[in-house]
Amino acid sequence: MKIGLIGAMTVEVEALRDRMEGARRTEVSGMEFWEGTLCGRDVVLAVAGIGKVNAAMCAQTMILLFKPDAILNTGVAGGIGSGVKILDVVVATAVAQHDMDTSALGDPVGLIPGLDAVEMRCDAALCDRACAAARSVGVEPVRGLIVSGDQFISSQQQIDRIRAHFDARAAEMEGAAIGQVCAINGVPFAVIRAISDGGDDKAQMDYPQFVKIAAARSVRIVEEFLKQ
Numbered sequence: 001m002k003i004g005l006i007g008a009m010t011v012e013v014e015a016l017r018d019r020m021e022g023a024r025r026t027e028v029s030g031m032e033f034w035e036g037t038l039c040g041r042d043v044v045l046a047v048a049g050i051g052k053v054n055a056a057m058c059a060q061t062m063i064l065l066f067k068p069d070a071i072l073n074t075g076v077a078g079g080i081g082s083g084v085k086i087l088d089v090v091v092a093t094a095v096a097q098h099d100m101d102t103s104a105l106g107d108p109v110g111l112i113p114g115l116d117a118v119e120m121r122c123d124a125a126l127c128d129r130a131c132a133a134a135r136s137v138g139v140e141p142v143r144g145l146i147v148s149g150d151q152f153i154s155s156q157q158q159i160d161r162i163r164a165h166f167d168a169r170a171a172e173m174e175g176a177a178i179g180q181v182c183a184i185n186g187v188p189f190a191v192i193r194a195i196s197d198g199g200d201d202k203a204q205m206d207y208p209q210f211v212k213i214a215a216a217r218s219v220r221i222v223e224e225f226l227k228q
Contacts (some may be wrong), residue, residue, distance in 0.1 A: 001041070001042070001069045001070070002041075002042040002043065002044065002066070002067070002068045002069050003041060003042070003043050003044075003068060003069070003070055003071075003072060003226065004043070004044050004045075004046075004059075004062050004063075004066065004068030004070065004071035004072065004187075005043055005044070005045040005046070005071075005072050005074065005222065006045075006046050006048050006055070006058055006059060006062070006071060006072070006073050006074070006174075006178060007045075007046075007047055007048070007073070007074055007075045008047070008048050008049060008050050008051075008054070008055065008075055008172075008173065008174045009047065009050065009075065009215075010047050011211065011212060011215045012047075012074060012075035012076065012215045012218065012219075013045055013046075013047060013074065013075075013219070015216065015219045016038060016045060016219055016222060016223070017034055017045055019038060019223075020034060020036035020037065020038045020043065020045065021036055021037045021038070022036045022037060023035070023036035024036060026065075028061050028065065029057060029061065031046055031047070031048065031049070031054075031057070031058055031061065032046065032047060033045070033046045033061070033062065033065070033066060034046070035066065038223075038226055039223055039226035039227045040226070040227070041226045043226070044062060044066040044068055046058050046061075046062060048174060048178075050173055050174070051150050051173050051174065052097070052148060052149070052150055052173065052174060052176070052177035053150075053177070054174070055073075055148075055173075055174035055175075055177040055178050056177040056178070056180065056181050058178075059071060059177070059178045059181040059182060060181050060185075063181070063182075063185050063187055068187065069187075069188070070123065070126055070187065070188040070189065070190070071178060071182055071187055071188075071189045071190075072126070072130075072189070072190050072191075072192065072222065072225065073174060073175050073178045073179075073189065073190070073191045073192070074191075074192045074193070074218045074219070074221075074222050075172070075174070075193060075194075075215065075218060076172070076193060076194050076195070076196040076211055076214045076215055076218065077090065077146065077170040077171060077172035077175075077193035077194070077195060077196065078152075078153045078154075078170060078171045078172065078195070078196070078197050078198060078199030078203060078207075079169070079170050079195035079197070079198055079199065080153060080159045080162060080163070080168055080169070080170060080171050080198070080199040081142070081144060081167075081168060081169035081170065084142055084169055084170065084195060084198075085195065085198075086195050086196065086197060086198065086206060086210050086214075087194065087195060087210065087213065087214055087217060088139075088142055088194070088195045089134050089139050089141045089142065089192065089193070089194050089195070089217060089218070089221060090141065090142045090143070090144065090146060090169045090170040090192075090193050090194075090195065091127055091130045091131050091134065091141045091142070091143050091190070091191070091192055092122050092127070092143075092144070092145065092146040092169075092170075092175060092190065092191035092192075092193070093121070093122060093127060093143050093144055093145060094119040094120060094121045094122055094145050094146075094179075095119070095120050095122065095145070095146050095147070095148060095175045095176035095178075095179040095191055096110045096118050096119045096120070096145060096146075096147050096148070096166055096168075096176055097110055097112065097147070097148055097149060097176045097177070097180075098110060098147040098148065098149045098162045098165070098166055098168070098171065099149035099150060099151065100112060108165075109165040109166075110147075110165060110166065112180060114184070115180065115183060115184070119145065120176065120179040120180060120182075120183045122179070122189060122190045122191060123188035123189060123190055125188075126188055126189070126190035127143070127190050129190075129225055129228055130190050130192050130221065130225055131143065132224075132228060133221045133222070133224035133225040133227075133228060134192075134221050134224075136224045137217075137220045137221060137224055139217065139221070142169055143169075144167070144168070144169035144170075145166060145167055145168045145169060146168065146169060146170045146171070146172065146175050146176070146191055146193060147162060147166050147168040147170075147171050147172075147176065148171070148172055148173055148174055148175050148176035148177060149171070149173065150173060151173070152173070152203070152207075153171045153199035153203065154197075154199065154200070154201065154203040154204050155200065155201055155203075156200050156201060158199070159171075159199055159200060170193050170195060171199055172193055175191040175193070178191070179191065192218055192221055192222065192225075193218065194214035194215065194217040194218040194221075195214060196210045196211045196213075196214040196215075197210065
């Protein structure tokens with residue numbers, strides 16, 4: 001089984017790339033893909049770049065050229081759910097795009113044209129494995145909806161707008177785009193996010209302080225995920 005690993009930023013996946021054995025690099029459309037073995041498992045790893053368009057391009061390219069059996073999106077996020085704290089880990093049960101809005105035409109906010117769905121379900125078995133991996137490194141995961149949009153959430157006003165439509169645990173900028181591509185292509189996927197900030201008015205100060213610590217936590221969980 002080959003696992004695809006996608007992070008938006010180098011800090012989210014460089015430790016994984018550095019530990020790969022027999023890594024082979026391929027560049028496509030300015031994105032680097034690395035094939036090799038990690039924790040004894042065949043993997044293909046990529047840094048997508050920030051935002052939904054970059055994430056979708058990366059996921060589609062990975063599926064077409066490298067044919068992973070499943071894709072795992074890892075990295076950091078803002079914890080906008082009640083009780084979600086910095087350095088918590090959220091494992092998505094589903095993903096949605098909070099900035100997809102055709103509600104003026106009578107649609108629910110977040111509806112994805114073509115899929116006729118707001119939420120895209122993550123693969124249950126992959127999610128269970130991700131939760132088990134988190135517990136094996138001493139972290140009790142939070143499970144729930146993760147939302148994505150092309151915005152860095154950094155105010156209570158933004159959080160309130162999202163919560164008006166979505167019961168989300170965390171917000172980031174890529175997971176739902178990857179989920180949409182995987183859903184269309186029939187590829188199982190999961191999203192693991194360590195919380196770097198609260199998405200609130202302190203997010204701009206908290207994010208630089210905690211992003212590396214949160215990213216390292218998600219890396220540890222991915223490694224345990226691959227070992228299982």
